[in-house]
Amino acid sequence: MLVYYSPIFKKHTPPFRHPEAPDRLDHLLEGAREAGAEIKEPVMREDVWHIIESIHDKSYVELVRRLCREGHAEIDGDTYISSGTCDAAALAVSAIINAVERKETALIAARPPGHHAGVAGRALSAPSQGFCIFNTAAIGALYGEEGVAVLDIDVHHGNGTQEILYDRDLLYISTHQHPLTLYPGTGYPEEVGEGKGEGYNINIPLPPHTGDDVYIKVIDEIITSVLRQYNPRLVIISLGWDAHKEDPLADMKLSLKSYLYVFETVLRLQKPVIFLLEGGYNREVIRRGTKALIRLADAGEFAPGESQTSTDVHTLEKFEEIIKEVKSYVGRYWRL
Ligand SMILES: [Zn+2]
Secondary structure: OOEEEOHHHHHOOOOOOOOOOOOOHHHHHHHHHHHOOOOEEOOOOOHHHHHHHOOOOHHHHHHHHHHHHHHEEHHHHOOOEEEOOOHHHHHHHHHHHHHHHHHOOOEOOOOOOOOOOOOOOOOOOOOOOOOOOOOOOHHHHHHHOOOOOEEEOOOOOOHHHHHHHHHOEEEEEEEEEEEEOOOOOOOOOOOOOOOOHOOEEEEEEEEOOOHHHHHHHHHHHHHHHHHHHOOEEEEEEEEEEEHEEOOOOOOOOOHHHHHHHHHHHHHOOOOEEEEEEOOOOOOHHHHHHHHHHHHHHOOOOOOOOOOOOOOOOHHHHHHHHHHHHHHHHHOOOOOO
16 A cells, blocks of 8 residues: 655644654554555645635635744644644645545555644634644545545544535545544534535544444444445545544544454445544554554455454443434435
8 A cells, every 4th residue: 555655744843742743653654664565755736725725714824824934833722833834734735636636545644634624724613723734634525526435533523524525415424532522522413414415424423432342333334334325436534543542632442453444344345545644642553553554455454453342331321322313313314
């Protein structure tokens, strides 16, 4: 599997200790090299700023560019900008467009992440931009136009992606820790999309401490059948490793088995799949996960290297209640 990487992605640097830091990519690359992946530099597109401004408000893009010129700044309490942020974010957008155009399965090892970035920066009712600058996944999806699906498995709801795609008939599915218990506070089942996008926005909130047994059930009972019916031409996976049980920022209990199970489900569609790095803050999980992903994509090897986790009875009760609601909304638009 091709891995798009450039040292420019490391030029987005925090002014103080921050979980979303350049060394995340060193661990990703280590995993990619161990798996024998081909690493390729993305090409910066000349029209990249024009493309970014076709999705984000011009005034927001101008603000970001001004803050890049000025050097270190905080856009909010969570999200920083440095002098290298604009080059990194623009190259991330270029990379996803390179991959969409090549129609080839690839991993984009880019940062800053993007799925919390809405049209004007902060999306929906979120208190911050959650480390994100431009919405790389949504820009890639809209550039690919018809038949693109975005599957967001980051532990946080992709509120920015939802906001941008909400009235489009492009499929957006997000699994995330329940909004009552985690930033950004959106991602309820009743948020189904509007206009011609109605039915194309699918939120699957999961209670804290959800394990592999339950997550795999969600994939089998909802995600697989919706994806088959939608029959995407290309799939973008917003890949956050932060739903892993060892992530320091969230409370889910997934092992790499759940991750590989999703990857395998999507790869089985036999369509190009673009894996785009979003969150995930345990460096060791990033390394091992990346290695396992590439081995799966290249050699069909299903090797999570971790035993399956299970969900406790209390969490399971909460899950049953939530999933009933999810199915009632999804079932209005898709056969389950
Ligand atoms: Zn996240």
